[in-house]
Amino acid sequence: MAILVIAEHDGKNLKPGTTNTITAAGKLGGDVTVLVAGHNCAEAGAAAAKVKGVAKVLVSDAPQFEGALAENITALVLSVAKSYTHIVAPATGMGKNFMPRVAALLDVQQISDISSVVSADTFVRPTYAGNVMATVQSSDAIKVITVRATAFDPAGDGGSAPVEALAATPAAGLSKFNGQELTKSARPELTAARIIVSGGRGMGSAENFKILEPLADKLGAAVGASRAAVDSGFVPNDYQVGQTGKIVAPEMYVAVGISGAIQHLAGMKDSKVIVAINKDAEAPLFSIASYWIVDDLFKVVPELVTELG
Amino acid sequence: MKVLVTAKRVIDPYVKVRVKSDGTGVETANIKMTINPFCEIAVEQAVRMKEAGIVTEIVVVSIGPIQCQETIRTAMAMGADRGILVEMAEEAQPLAVAKILKAIIEKEQPRLVIMGKQAIDDDSNQCGQMVAALLGWPQATHISNVTINGDTADITREIDGGLEKLTVNLPAVVTADLRLNEPRYVTLPNIMKAKKKPLENIKPDALGVDVKPRLKTLKVAEPASRSAGVKVADAKELVAKLKNEARVI
Ligand SMILES: Cc1cc2nc3c(=O)[nH]c(=O)nc-3n(C[C@H](O)[C@H](O)[C@H](O)COP(=O)(O)OP(=O)(O)OC[C@H]3O[C@@H](n4cnc5c(N)ncnc54)[C@H](O)[C@@H]3O)c2cc1C
Ligand SMILES: Cc1cc2nc3c(=O)[nH]c(=O)nc-3n(C[C@H](O)[C@H](O)[C@H](O)COP(=O)(O)OP(=O)(O)OC[C@H]3O[C@@H](n4cnc5c(N)ncnc54)[C@H](O)[C@@H]3O)c2cc1C
Numbered sequence: 001m002a003i004l005v006i007a008e009h010d011g012k013n014l015k016p017g018t019t020n021t022i023t024a025a026g027k028l029g030g031d032v033t034v035l036v037a038g039h040n041c042a043e044a045g046a047a048a049a050k051v052k053g054v055a056k057v058l059v060s061d062a063p064q065f066e067g068a069l070a071e072n073i074t075a076l077v078l079s080v081a082k083s084y085t086h087i088v089a090p091a092t093g094m095g096k097n098f099m100p101r102v103a104a105l106l107d108v109q110q111i112s113d114i115s116s117v118v119s120a121d122t123f124v125r126p127t128y129a130g131n132v133m134a135t136v137q138s139s140d141a142i143k144v145i146t147v148r149a150t151a152f153d154p155a156g157d158g159g160s161a162p163v164e165a166l167a168a169t170p171a172a173g174l175s176k177f178n179g180q181e182l183t184k185s186a187r188p189e190l191t192a193a194r195i196i197v198s199g200g201r202g203m204g205s206a207e208n209f210k211i212l213e214p215l216a217d218k219l220g221a222a223v224g225a226s227r228a229a230v231d232s233g234f235v236p237n238d239y240q241v242g243q244t245g246k247i248v249a250p251e252m253y254v255a256v257g258i259s260g261a262i263q264h265l266a267g268m269k270d271s272k273v274i275v276a277i278n279k280d281a282e283a284p285l286f287s288i289a290s291y292w293i294v295d296d297l298f299k300v301v302p303e304l305v306t307e308l309g
Numbered sequence: 310m311k312v313l314v315t316a317k318r319v320i321d322p323y324v325k326v327r328v329k330s331d332g333t334g335v336e337t338a339n340i341k342m343t344i345n346p347f348c349e350i351a352v353e354q355a356v357r358m359k360e361a362g363i364v365t366e367i368v369v370v371s372i373g374p375i376q377c378q379e380t381i382r383t384a385m386a387m388g389a390d391r392g393i394l395v396e397m398a399e400e401a402q403p404l405a406v407a408k409i410l411k412a413i414i415e416k417e418q419p420r421l422v423i424m425g426k427q428a429i430d431d432d433s434n435q436c437g438q439m440v441a442a443l444l445g446w447p448q449a450t451h452i453s454n455v456t457i458n459g460d461t462a463d464i465t466r467e468i469d470g471g472l473e474k475l476t477v478n479l480p481a482v483v484t485a486d487l488r489l490n491e492p493r494y495v496t497l498p499n500i501m502k503a504k505k506k507p508l509e510n511i512k513p514d515a516l517g518v519d520v521k522p523r524l525k526t527l528k529v530a531e532p533a534s535r536s537a538g539v540k541v542a543d544a545k546e547l548v549a550k551l552k553n554e555a556r557v558i
Contacts, residue, residue, distance in 0.1 A: 067473070070438065070448055093469040097450050100403070100438035109404045109523035112433045122527065127431050128326045132335055135527040174447035175481075178463075178474035191469070195557070219558065227487070237453070237488060238471050243429065244347075244487060246469070252557045263322065269535070273555045275547065290538040291550055303544035308558070 001030025001120060006077060006089040006099075008068075009036060009044035014051070016192035017090035017147075019154035022051055024147045025088045026155070027117040031055040033084070035166070037076050039066040045163050052158040062168035067177030070098040075169040077102050081142060085120070091146035091247075092191070103144035110144045111136060115151035129243040129266035149191065150249035150270055183236050185223075190241070193222030195252045198241055198268070201228035202257020202278065202297055209234040211301050212256060218308040224248065224268075226258045242267035257297050260285025277301070310420040310457075310479075311366045312355045314389065315410065317345040318373055318380040319430040332528040344380045347425025349387075350485040353492040354423050354455070356388035363457050366390050368417055372401050372409055378508060385503035386495040392508040397520065403431075405513075405520035407439035412516040414444060419480065421462070426451050426484040437484035447477040451486040 003025045008015040018034075025032045033056045034048040045059035058080070064072045077098070081087060087102060089095035091113040103110035115133070116124040122137045123145065190196060197216045203209045209229070216223050224246070225239040241248055243266035253271035258264060260276070260283055268274070269288050276289040277300050286292045293300055320326055321341040329336055344352075358364040369389040371377040374396070381392035395409050414422060427434040434450075441448035449455075453472070454465035457479075464475045467486045477483075513520050541547045551558045 069475075070450075074442065093451065093467075096434045097438065097448075100435035101442040101448065103435070104404060104407055104439035104442035107404070109402050110433070110435050111524065112435060126532070127529075128320070128335065129322075129429065129432070130532060131326050132328055132529050133532050134529045137525045137527055138523060139525065140523050172447075173478075175449070175475055175477040178476060180468065180471060180473045182471040189470075231488075236471065237467050238469060243432070244427070252551070252555070262325070273551070273557050274535075274538070275551075286538070286540075288535050288538075290535075290555065291541050291547055292538065293541055293543065293547060295543070300544055304548065307544045307548040 001028060001086070002084045003028050003030050003032045003086045003088060004080065004084040005032060005034045006087070006095070007034050007036045007044065007048055008090055008092055008094045009038060009041060011038055011041050012043040013047050014044060015092070016189060017092050017149035019051055020149040020152040021088055021090045021147045022053055022155040023152040024114070024117060025086070026053045028086050028120050030085065033058060035060070035077070037065045037073055038068070039063050049161040049163050050157050050159050051155050053155050054159045054161040057161050057163045058166040059163055060166040060168050064168065064171035067180070068094050068098070069175055069177055070101050071172035071174045072169070073098045074101040074105065075172055078105055079169050080166065081106060084142065086143045086145060088145045088147060090149050092149070095146045099144060099146050106142055106144065108140040108142055108144050109138065110146065111138055112146050113148045114145055115148045129262050130269065131262065148247060150247055183238050187216060188222045190222045190224050190239070190246050190248055193250050195219045195221035195254070196224050196248055196250045197221045197254045197256065198224035198226065198258060199229050199234065199256050200226040200258030201232060203229060203234055206234045211298070214305045215301055218305055226264050255285055256301060258285055259283050260287070310364055311368065311417065312358065312364050313368045313370060313414060313417055313419040313422045314348070314351045314355045314384065315424045316348040316352060316369050316371045316380045316384045317425065317428045318342050318371060318377045319345045319428055322346060322429050328529050328531050332530060334526070334529060342376065344383050345425050345428045347427060347429070347485050349492045350487070350489050351423040351425050352384045352387050352389060353490045354485060357490060359388060368393065368419065370395065370410065370413055372397060372406055374398055381508055382503045383495065385506045386499045387493060391506060394508065394510045395513055395516070396510055397513055401520055402522050402524055403433050403435035403439055404523065405518070406436050407443055408518040409513055409516060409520065410440045411443040412518055414440070421479060422482040424482065424484045426486050437482050441482035447481045448483070449475055449477050449481065450484045452483050453486050453488045455483055
C-alpha cells in the first residue's frame with residue numbers, strides 16, 4: 001500500500017482539511033507521501049514534513065501551478081500516479097475540481113467525499129444531502145478518493161519527513177488563471193472554526209445581519225449563512241453552509257433565523273453542539289438542536305452578547 | 310455555436326429520502342422525480358445564450374431509464390432544441406456517464422458543454438471534470454458567470470474563499486453553480502411545443518463504451534441520529550448551559 005495525498009496550501013501553510021486528509025490516508029495502512037504543488041511553496045512543503053504520519057514530501061514548485069489549475073495539477077499527479085495504490089485529496093473546492101480529472105485519465109471511478117475508511121478498498125460516503133450513508137467497494141487498481149475533512153481528526157505535529165523536489169510537468173495551455181477575489185475577514189475560516197454563528201433569511205437584511213458580528217466576536221467564531229441569506233444578498237457566496245455550500249462540523253454551531261431545510265442540515269448536522277434561535281416553535285432545525293430558544297432573534301442576540309460579558 | 314447540456318433525473322430535493330428496509334438502496338417507487346436543480350441552471354444558461362444570439366442550437370442529453378424523456382422534455386420546454394436519451398435500466402456511475410457523453414460530444418461537436426456542478430442524489434461532483442479530461446478539453450467548475458469571446462470564454466468560479474477568474478480555450482466543459490442564473494418557469498404553451506421537438510433514443514452499446522460499474526454499493530443506511538436536545542427560556546439560561554453542561558465556552 002502506497003498512498004499519495006495532494007496537499008492544499010497557501011504557499012506557506014497547509015489549508016485546513018489537508019491534515020484531516022492525512023489522518024484518513026493513515027487509516028488505509030501504508031506509507032503516506034504528501035505532494036505539495038504550487039508556485040513559491042517551499043514553506044508549505046516544510047510544513048507538510050512536520051505533520052505526524054507523513055513518510056515523505058514531494059514538492060513541485062513552478063509558475064504553472066499557481067492557482068492550482070485543474071489541467072496542470074492533473075498532469076503533475078499523473079506523472080507519479082502509477083507508483084501509488086491510493087490517491088487522496090480533501091473534498092474541498094480544489095480537490096473536487098481536479099481529482100475527477102485524475103480519476104478519468106487513470107480510467108478509475110473516483111470515490112467522492114468519504115466519511116469513513118472500512119478497509120483499503122471499502123469506504124462510507126454520504127449521499128442525498130447526508131441522509132443516506134452508502135458503503136461502497138472499489139474494484140479499481142488505483143483508488144482515487146476525496147475526503148470529507150470534518151469526519152476525521154486533524155493529524156498533529158511531530159513528523160520529520162524528508163522533502164524531495166518533483167520535476168514540474170509543462171503547462172497544459174488550455175486555460176489561464178486570472179486571479180482570485182477572496183473575501184477578506186479577520187475571522188477564522190468556516191471550515192477551520194471551533195465555533196460558527198450562522199444567519200438565515202430571518203436576519204432580514206444585510207444591515208441587520210451585522211448584529212451577528214458582536215456575537216461572533218465574543219465567541220471567537222466564524223460567520224456562516226444559509227442559502228436564502230446568500231441569495232438575498234446579505235453576505236457573499238462563500239458564507240454558504242449546506243449540501244451545495246460548505247460542510248462544517250465545529251464544536252458549536254449557532255443558527256440564527258434559519259429554518260432548517262435538509263439542504264442546510266446537510267452542511268452542519270455533525271456539529272457537536274447545535275444552538276438554534278427562531279421565533280417559530282415548529283422550526284425543523286429544533287429537531288437536531290442541542291439547545292433552542294423560541295423568540296425574536298433581534299431580542300435574543302443582543303441579550304446573548306450581554307450575557308457572554 | 311452549438312451547445313450541449315446534460316439533464317439528470319433525480320429525486321425531488323424537497324422529498325424526504327428513505328432507505329429501503331433491506332439496505333440495498335433508497336425507495337424510488339411513487340416518489341416525485343425532477344430535473345437535477347443544477348442541470349436546470351445549465352439548461353437556463355444555454356437558453357439565455359441562445360436568446361442573446363451567441364448560441365444557435367442546444368442539444369440536451371440525459372442518461373438513465375425511459376422516464377428520463379420527461380426530464381428532456383422539461384429542458385426542451387425551457388428552450389433546448391433537440392434531445393438525446395441514452396437509455397439504461399441500471400444507473401450509470403460518473404465515469405460511465407462521462408464515457409457516454411464523450412462519445413456523444415465527439416459526434417455532435419459542440420463548442421461548449423454546460424453541466425450541473427453536482428447531482429443532488431449521489432452528490433459525486435465528478436461528471437463534468439471527467440468529460441473534460443476524457444476529451445482533453447479545459448474545464449471550469451462551479452461557475453457563476455461565463456462570457457464568450459471568440460475562441461475563449463471568460464469565467465468566474467465560486468471557490469472556498471470567494472471567487473476565481475479564468476479564461477478557458479474553447480471547446481470547454483463548464484459546470485453550473487447556484488448563482489449562475491435563476492431558471493425560468495416553464496409555461497404550458499412551451500410544454501406543448503416541447504412535445505414536438507426531436508428526441509432520439511439510443512443504447513450505450515451503440516456508442517461502444519464500457520459502462521460496467523466500478524463501485525459496488527455494499528449497503529446503504531440512515532445516518533446515526535442525534536440525542537434529543539432541550540428548549541431553554543432565554544439567553545441567560547443558554548449561556549449557563551453552554552458553560553456548565555456542554556462546556557463549549
Ligand atoms: C438543490 C438545492 C440546494 C440547496 N443547497 C443549500 C445549501 O447548501 N445551503 C442552504 O442553507 N440551503 C440550501 N438550499 C435551500 C434550502 O432548501 C432552504 O431554502 C434554505 O436553507 C432556507 O434558508 P433559511 O433557513 O435562511 O430561510 P427560511 O427557510 O426562510 O427560514 C427563515 C427562518 O427565520 C425565522 N425568523 C424570521 N424572522 C425571525 C426573527 N425575527 N427572529 C427569529 N427567527 C426569525 C423564521 O421563523 C424561519 O424559520 C438548497 C436548495 C436546493 C433546492
Ligand atoms: C445508494 C446508491 C447506490 C447506488 N448504487 C449503484 C450501483 O451499485 N451501481 C451503479 O451503477 N450506480 C449506483 N448508483 C448510482 C450512481 O452512483 C450515480 O447515479 C452516479 O454515481 C452518478 O453520480 P452523480 O450523478 O452524483 O454525478 P455528478 O458528477 O454529481 O453529476 C454532475 C453532473 O453530471 C451530469 N449527469 C450526471 N449523471 C447524468 C445522467 N445520468 N444523465 C445526464 N446527465 C448526467 C449532470 O449535469 C450532473 O449535474 C447508486 C446511487 C445511490 C444513491
